[in-house]
Amino acid sequence: MSRVMIPESEYAKRVQRAAKLVEKAGYDVFLANSNEADFANVRYFSYYWPLFEIGGVAIAPSGESSLIIGPESGTFAEDRSKIERIHLMTEYRESADPAYPDVAVSDFKEVFESIGVTNPKKIGVAGWLITTMPVYEGLKAAFPDAEIVNADQVMTDLRVIKSEYELACLKEGLRVAEEIYPAILESLKPGMTELQAVGVINGLLYANGAECESLPSYVFAGRSTTHAISRPTHNVMQKGDMIQLNYGARIDGYSPCIGRPVCLGKMSDRQRELVEFGKEAHYKTTEWIKAGELASTVAKKYIEFFKSKGYEDNYLYGPCHGLGMIEVEKPWMETISDYPLQENMTFQVDTFLYEQGNFGLRWENGMRVTKDGCELMSNSNMEIMELDV
DSSP: OOOOOOOHHHHHHHHHHHHHHHHHOOOOOOEEEEEESOHHHHHHHOOOEEEEEEEEEEEEEEOHHHHHEEOOOOOHHHHOOOOOOOEEOGGGOOOOOOTTTTSOOOOOOHHHHTTOOOOSEEEEEEEEEGGOOHHHHHHHHTTOOOEEEOOOOHHHHHHHHHSHHHHHHHHHHHHHHHHHHHHHHHHTTTBBOOOOOHHHHHHHHTTTTTTEEEOEEEEGGGGGGGGGSSOSSSOBBBTTTTEEEEOEBBBBBBBEEEEEEEEESOOOOHHHHHHHHHHHHHHHHHHOOOOTTTTHHHHHHHHHHHHHTTTTGOOOOOOEEOOOOSSSEEEOOOOOOOOOOTTBBEEEEEEEEEETEEEEEEEEEEEEOOOSSSSSSSSSOSSOOEEOO
């Protein structure tokens, strides 16, 4: 069976599409930055995935491009990058702050000149929230009169509609997650720690084709399930605990996940009540989604559904967030999200409920917007699960 992946030819096409958007936006040059955790901008164009250091891709309106890396990653980038022109810069060094006095490095003038840009007046920067002070200061030192602006919208416009190859990667990641679910359930026992369970999940992910976890795998037990975002600990699982499972397989840079609530033993009446309502809200969300619908309308209907059923106090956020190379990426579906849904947008339908100080739960699946509705790209193992332990 051949590996599911993005074909090499796609990377050059992505750069050319970006160049047209850069020209349309009026930028003299575009700089997309990434780090190890939020790797998507750089990997989208180059296949290169920063490690320890950060990375950037500079693109001119002409379509010329350069990869920018830290001083230690030269041979790594040469072996991996689909962009041939590579520059080492100390601004992209790791946070331990080495000086690299004996390494030949470039500055931003040299990088931009290599792609035909000599005196930019307007520099668009994507990865705005993760662009470091050394990078920003390096740009200002090289071009003191240039305007540096947030250009994240360029990346959103490029990545929001998924190609057939991107959809295939997302579906493969979800297939792996669903396939290993029964083995995960078999491993869960009272007395096990959350971290031990994560070890089981991650081993199964890698053994079944993942290049990485799509997000830090969630296994939370008992009170920890009230955390919408958290990290597993040495917390010991007890009989009667709700368990929050959230995990997925990253496939060639694409990072979908599934979320399932599980109980170690029989659920209490209140646990079952919230689990059943969460599942109802999860599927209700999918009924409101189709191309042309405003994302804000879906979010408003979701909140109203919680209120109408008497679960307003158990609501934290929802109902969906963007899905692609990062498991949570733009765009969100919120009550202020006044953009129309489009065919082949992808989201995680993320249904999280919690009862403060008690327990929480999450139903989550990957979804593709279609012309007349939506396609749940993962939808198996949705039974309400009480483990016989």
